[in-house]
Amino acid sequence: MTLVFDNLRKQYGNNVAIDAVSTRFEPGLIHGxxxxxxxxxxxxxxxxxxxxxxxxxxxSLDDRKLSGLKKYQIANAGIARTYQNIRLFDQMTVLENLEVCFYPQEVGQTWKEVIWPPFAKKREARRQDACMELLSFFNLQGYAHAYAGSLPYGRQRMLEIARALVTNPKVLLLDEPAAGLNHHETAELTAKLSELKSQNRVMIIVEHDMDLVMALCDRIVVMHHGKLLFQGTPGEVQASSDVQLAYLGTANDIDDIKAAAQDRRAQLGIRTRQRS
Ligand SMILES: Nc1ncnc2c1ncn2[C@@H]1O[C@H](COP(=O)(O)OP(=O)(O)O)[C@@H](O)[C@H]1O
Ligand SMILES: [Mg+2]
Known part of the structure; x- marks a missing residue:
């Protein structure tokens, strides 16, 4: 399923925050x-x-228009997100944070539980298994019964992504997932996100960490004052003089970024080379 922005605009009072943005985000790719x-x-x-x-x-998601729908309808259409500032249910356990978001896949089962309680048990077990599996993927299984608010910051970031994934979304939106993470955690995040790439999912990452963006993303959209300034592959973005002038700053900066991206590509090896 492809996510499509068509001539998108957002105004806050007189402030035009988004101006005539048109672009497409394809499944199976990571978009920055x-x-x-x-x-x-x-x-x-x-x-x-x-x-x-x-x-x-x-x-729109393929032919289905999302704008204008209610927030829950958009979530049910398969859009999941994380926030620039973490928003977990701090007073719930890590496992509960996932379980409360699991229900959309289970809609339609409820009548069976009413007439035959064992169905409910099965469902509960299934839900817990799925959530624990996801926690394990993010190395969070040891925290399952801890309060989300008590987790170290880096683990909370991972939990937020796990919670977004628990609905098996068609579109995963990550707003600055590496913000506040140290080098080790950023590397872990980069590896996990590349594993989450799937033909059935559009992934969109807003991020300031250029190493991460250049290493992970297949396509990049460059925004400037609410307008879409440039879009292309990491290489094309780095080579664009518009982007250099408007965003990346001096020639020295772009050299630094290119060198860092080159290093990261070398670290990631074949997977990244096949892509380009
Ligand atoms: N809730 C809001 N109310 C009013 N203005 C907002 C709101 N959110 C964002 N803006 C404005 O919209 C513009 C874009 O902001 P934002 O989307 O947060 O940028 P970015 O995430 O790229 O830093 C800014 O001028 C910001 O002040
Ligand atoms: Mg922001």
Missing amino acids: IIGPNGAGKSTLINMTAGSYTVSAGSI
């Missing part, structure tokens, strides 16, 4: 959205997830 602070990156995520309304234009 970059740009300076205030460029409109979070606004794009918020509109896609239905947290903010769209002022004009549209957001």
